[in-house]
Amino acid sequence: MTGQALQQVDDAALPIRKSVRRLRWFRTSFSDQIDKIAAETGVAYRLDGQKLAAAFLDWLRGFEAQKPGAPQDRRAYVGFAAGMMLRMLLRHRPLTATAQPEGADKTNPAYFWPEGYVYVAYCLNIRSAVLEQDFHEDRRIAPAFGEIRNWWSFRENVSQDPALGVAFLDLFAGDAPDWVTPDVFQSRDFGLMAPRFYDRRTIEADG
């Protein structure tokens, strides 16, 4: 079911990396995601358009503020930007699940946390679509996405600090999460500069 929920979000008018920075496209694609997951799971949702707009604006401001200039950072920034989107959705909480099917299996993430499931699915979907379109990467989600223990941890942690959503999205996407400063973009330039300042063993030990 999780894979089926992650349908491609595409609109041929503009590249997705540009379309997603327009509120009208963001809203339409997010609503489509809700509809698809609602159809698959039987969960009913109510969307607060004002909160969604606020989440979008906060995301856009953050996106512009940390946007890197170096071309080698573009790929990494796609993942980071998707994580920041998840962070803002978790912060503003525009979605409310109003009904679930009787006897829904709560070990399934879609029923354990229906709102969080939509937020994550949408952000993974956008991330995958941009990586596929701009970097010709195959779509993928990590096994971690389907493991309910990760969702217990995810829900508990982001309720205290939505910024951790950035790290959890990396985990669900199969990338290495940054649990310490998840909402600060780390340029690849830093990795290139590091040998000038640190001993190689220090860098390797740091991971």
Place this chain on the structure above:
Amino acid sequence: MSVSDILLPNLRELTLPARDFARGVKHALGHSRRLAPVRDALPEPLRGFAREVASEIEGLAGVAREGVALLQRYTAARFGLAEIVVCPEPALRFAEAARYGLEAAVARMGRDDLMASATVAAIAYRTSASLGEPGERLPRAAARLAVALVQHHAVGPAPGTTLGLGVDETQTAMLAGFAVMLWMTIERDAAREDEAGLLVVCIDLTLSLAGEITAAWMDPDRLATLMAHYADVV
């Protein structure tokens, strides 16, 4: 623009007050709690007469609703300010679009008790100087029109007057005015856009920016900057 251009509406615009009147009476009958005891206290012949009048008005309002439906079928460019300012009857087209948008905005803000007037919107358009003049940037004109709509009380308990206008109503009118002008300012792809959906997006965005917009209201440059920036965002 001569003085007579500003003060005298064209003949087609004269239909606007009639439509406003019909909608206003229906609105009052439907929404005014104060009128309810009066209606109930009427002796039967008069109550029957009131019902008949209400029925007639319902018919007129139906015509107005058809007008709205027709608006929704127009091409997207119909609602774009860039198209409106250069069309043959700009005040009329602006008034229809503004009234539709303002009422959608106040309804989304939970203020069904407020009305919008196409007549007053037309007056606001006609009295807003330098519209459509060469070289003026669209967001600046839109920002000024938003202020004009509020200054002329195009939306309120009794549009065109200050009756029943408190702080809350004025704040609601400001946000509705900004939302509608934002909607008219954004770029459109006539073949693809859902106008009602676009309007909702503009209203929701405006509501999430309420503090920023009201703080900039008295500063035309700042309001125009906000209009331009958020039109790009939408």
